[in-house]
Ligand code: ZN
């Protein structure tokens with residue numbers, strides 16, 4: 032069937048949009064959950080005496096506005112949310128953020144962005160320095176004059192720390208898909224299959240089950256390869272006398288899951304059995320310690336103490352976990368020195384490991400929601 036011409040959203044405001052390119056969408060009130068998120072950002076802007084805030088990161092934009100387009104700059108002022116994008120995302124912007132003022136720019140230049148600053152007479156515009164390249168910053172700083180750019184590191188990331196019910200439901204769905212795919216793949220694993228076979232099969236099963244994509248490239252490491260915590264799957268072949276470390280996740284509705292399990296196709300070598308029981312104890316004790324009021328550092332310390340006491344401290348060279356949500360790795364880092372205090376609504380991973388070069392490694396990872404009274408393990412696969 033031939034596509035019919037799409038109806039343009041009529042201009043429904045008194046403002047003079049920039050000639051021919053800006054469209055004020057029909058919906059005026061911001062629906063939940065974005066209403067509350069925009070309000071929180073505005074409160075933060077007020078606190079920092081900013082009259083504008085520029086969001087460049089795609090996941091920050093999605094969290095704030097629901098817009099998923101690859102090309103987007105969101106400018107938040109005291110009264111307006113402006114979505115700068117291009118013609119490819121015209122329809123997506125109408126569907127996903129009909130309440131924002133859409134500007135379809137023909138060229139992605141600092142001047143075009145600065146034009147919006149001038150339209151709202153902005154003087155101090157915040158931005159996240161982690162998401163703007165030096166070239167973009169220099170260009171925009173010049174074009175924006177006399178408006179000043181003010182670096183506010185991690186402003187939206189900090190707000191993303193606490194997940195609402197919808198976000199937790201999305202993470203649960205990403206877990207359900209990842210776990211079901213894993214269960215299918217484990218039945219299919221047998222000696223002779225390679226790490227790459229397993230990684231590809233996991234991605235295939237997750238997509239069949241509803242994942243948009245893999246949350247990150249899966250780590251599948253056979254035998255001694257598992258001593259490299261961030262190993263990339265290669266030609267390692269499954270054997271009856273070696274374990275397989277699998278660290279994988281699905282992205283569903285933009286939210287991710289992140290799990291690690293050990294698979295033993297045959298017998299478990301005694302050293303690996305010993306290591307696995309130590310890692311399991313560290314994993315369980317750290318999870319049981321999770322509750323509001325403790326710091327991420329303390330959760331890490333609980334896991335680390337178990338492994339150190341067993342004599343494997345130097346073989347546990349990474350943090351115990353990390354926050355997760357729209358990104359696979361978000362704040363808080365659950366590691367040494369992280370002073371962030373856990374609060375209900377945070378979702379973190381707990382994933383201690385022991386790695387012995389030349390022999391192998393064991394890591395066990397689960398996704399944990401901090402609740403009012405303690406914690407809830409969101410993953411359901413036994414380990
Ligand atoms: Zn992982």
Ligand code: ZN
Nearest residue numbers: 289380382396
């Ligand atoms: Zn992880």
